[in-house]
Amino acid sequence: MVVTHLRSLQALELALRTGSLQAAAEVLWLTPAAVGQRIKALEEYLGVDLLVRGRSGLRPTAELSAALAHLRTAFEELDAAAALLNLQRGDQIHLAAMSDFVELWLRPRLRTFAAEHPQIQFCINGEGDAPLRIGDVDCEIRFGAEQPAVSESDLLFRDFVLPVASPENAHRLARLKPSERLEGFPLLHVDFYRDDREVPNWSDWAEAHGCRRTDPNRGIRFQRIQPALEAVGANAGVALCGLALSRESVERSELCFPFPVSTGRWSAHAFRADFRPKSVVRPQVKAFRQWLLAEATLTRDWLSRICGVSEQRPKPSRRKLSR
Amino acid sequence: MVVTHLRSLQALELALRTGSLQAAAEVLWLTPAAVGQRIKALEEYLGVDLLVRGRSGLRPTAELSAALAHLRTAFEELDAAAALLNLQRGDQIHLAAMSDFVELWLRPRLRTFAAEHPQIQFCINGEGDAPLRIGDVDCEIRFGAEQPAVSESDLLFRDFVLPVASPENAHRLARLKPSERLEGFPLLHVDFYRDDREVPNWSDWAEAHGCRRTDPNRGIRFQRIQPALEAVGANAGVALCGLALSRESVERSELCFPFPVSTGRWSAHAFRADFRPKSVVRPQVKAFRQWLLAEATLTRDWLSRICGVSEQRPKPSRRKLSR
DNA sequence: GTGGTGCCTAAAGATTATCTTTAGCATCTG
DNA sequence: CAGATGCTAAAGATAATCTTTAGGCACCAC
Incomplete structure (x- = not known):
């Protein structure tokens, strides 16, 4: 009076609906072998074949075909119920x-x-x-x-932080001696990396690479990377920023490096x-x-x-x- | 897209249909605790209560009630399919x-x-x-x-084999000396016990209990107990037969013992x-x-x-x- | 043919899900 | 208040279920 083998019935119905055990397995997030086992378990229990495994798809046997319509509507109804319950x-x-x-x-x-x-x-x-x-x-x-x-x-992944600029600015800076490039040039500060002990701020960086700059910590500050990069793209200045999230911009040369890559640092975070x-x-x-x-x-x-x-x-x- | 917790849904629907976890458990051939677990597993998965366990039965929560109709028809359809598949x-x-x-x-x-x-x-x-x-x-x-x-x-159980007769015949035999009772009296033979080394045939029995009888192995033979007992009941004679299957006849005194119970033997089989x-x-x-x-x-x-x-x-x- | 590919099956072992057990708590009943 | 009834909790046992790995079979291209 109470239906057993619910999962077997589900696999059976789904296999016939999708046309193969593989497809059913994918939907069920199982291996094909598991789907075959589910169905076979039911076949063995009943002592009757239910599925004709042929090339070009699956077919229900005569024993099954009578019940198949009921199975279909049953699982349709279950889907409907599941949708209402947010079971998916x-x-x-x-x-x-x-x-x-x-x-x-x-x-x-x-x-x-x-x-x-x-x-x-x-x-x-x-x-x-x-x-x-x-x-x-x-x-x-x-x-x-x-x-x-x-x-x-x-x-x-860790991030790799180095000075970045727009193509125009990078080109402009390239004409200056490295040690002079920053002087007078607007610096953008990305606070995103503030807590990372390895990532330098402009002050650290300028000192480390012998680059002259007065008030290296002044300038616009950004909490997030994206607005900072937008500002860079708008020629607002040069930023000390990570590249990890910007592969596409770099590859499209929208983001350029006004200093050698060797001046960059891996983030600790x-x-x-x-x-x-x-x-x-x-x-x-x-x-x-x-x-x-x-x-x-x-x-x-x-x-x-x-x-x-x-x-x-x-x-x-x-x-x-x-x- | 694929419904999980099929058993939970089944238990849920059944609990609401039968009105209690206990009743559902009986139908499902489970313990009530198991039914509760099934339902709870689903509730925990969804993070939503589905069943209000109150006095005087169960009620679906608002979340469930929308889906309940679908669940009902789903399991009705499954029942129908199961019936066709002889799944019951x-x-x-x-x-x-x-x-x-x-x-x-x-x-x-x-x-x-x-x-x-x-x-x-x-x-x-x-x-x-x-x-x-x-x-x-x-x-x-x-x-x-x-x-x-x-x-x-x-x-x-083993059987206990001893001479049995109808009330009439038992009464008739009781008037004779034990050693003379069988002489001339029709004997019924129950071949049912033939292969049992402990169960005597009439010849063995007569000899063991000093009962005179010429040709003790002649008489009607029965392969089965029931016809033999019917013959006994029809006053056809006295049979050496087991009682195990005949409690009702003995208790209604339709089957009587013309010899002491001590003359009986337990069967080996x-x-x-x-x-x-x-x-x-x-x-x-x-x-x-x-x-x-x-x-x-x-x-x-x-x-x-x-x-x-x-x-x-x-x-x-x-x-x-x-x- | 021959080898490759797609799909199902087989067997084993691992892993979960599921159940029973036992005890406990709350509510209802007499 | 004692006793029932019915659900819940936690633990351990059990059994269902899955993955893995290997292998078979049909089809297809070469």
Whole structure:
């Protein structure tokens, strides 16, 4: 009187709807083998074959076809109920990330991930496809020091900070002797890196590289990277800023280096992703994390190439990221 | 996009339909605690209460009530599909048992079990509520020796064999000296016990108890107990037959003992129930087994009282029979 | 043919989910 | 107030379920 093998029935219906065990497996976030097992378990229980596995898709057997219509509507109804209950929450990933990171780095790259996983919805800092659910962040991305207390913390990349300018300004500065370039030139201050012990402010930098400048700490201050870069682009001055989030601008030569790359410094802090342990078991989150680390590696490698000096590699906190 | 927590949703819907976790637990063949856990797991996943546990039944919360209609139809459809797939097989118990045992002992007693478990259907020797499925017997009941190879074999009870007669004949015989009672009196032979080394035939019995009788092995022979007892009841003669299946006849004095009970013998063989290992895990089968053993114990105890001599107790093959 | 690819299956072991058990608490009832 | 009834909590046991890895089979291109 009570239906058993609910998961088997679900796999069965989905396999027929999608046309293959593989496709069903993808939707169910399982391996194809698992889907086959689900179905086989039911077939063995009933002692009857339910699915004809042929080339060019799957077909229901005669025994099944009578019941198939009921199965379809049943799972349609369940989908409807699930939608009302917001049960598809599993497909939603909630991020909290600094807006610089989101706007400059994450959002442009996220398109590739979204293309591969159309059903996954994001809620980033409370906005996005997925509705906001307070206190329910799956992953927080920050720029800071290691926090040993946070178990599932991935180091994405450190930043590489050096003077940057617009092409015009860089060209203008290039005509001056390095030691004279800053004198009288407007300096932009990015407070984003203020707490990083390795990142110099203009005063430190000028002194370290024998560059003359009066009142090196005066000038416009920016809390965030993006407005600072915009100011740089608007020829407002030269900024001491990290490149990690600006690969595209650098590659399009919108952002230039008025001083040798060797005058730059790796940050002590790094962009890090902290995953909630409870979230990290979800296959959707696993997939996102895997993708995030892969993208971060690309950025890290690019940075290393740019600055000519390999960043000290972080000890990779190896964790199973498989499905 | 794919519904998770199917079992939780099932428990939820069922709890609301039946009005209590307990009732739902019974239908699901679970403990109430398990049903509560299922529902709670979903509530915790969603971060929302779904069920108001109040006195006088359960109520859905506002969050749930919108989805409830969909859940209902979903599980109705699943029930329909399950019916077509014969998925309710779990509620069917298939028995193979000697017809004597079925007709004389099991069938009258089975009413009490059926009353407690209305949803369970039986298929006994191919007949009954449940459709026949060959090669799919959950339990076989036989009269025979222990078979060590059969793991899940329960000893129900041994038989106690002694001369039995109808009230009339018993009364008639009582007027003769014990040693003369059989001479000229028709003897009925029950071949049911033929292979049992402990059960005497009339020849053995007559000799053992100093009872004169010419040609003690002649007379009508019966393969089964029931026809033999019917013949006894029809005053066809006196039979050497076991009592285990005949409690009701004895208690209604339809079956009498023309000789002292001390002339009876316990059978070496016993009525045994062999459960298929695969079946014995099913809660329905567990429930039946438990009931069967309890009923068997009643019969064994009654037999012991009747014959005044305690049967040697079988070593109880202790196995977990709990839900 | 021959090798490659896509898709399903098999077997094993690992990992979870799920259940039972036992105890506890609150509410209702006599 | 004692006793029932019904839900909940925590722990441990059990069983379902998944991943992994390997292998088979059909199809297809070369």
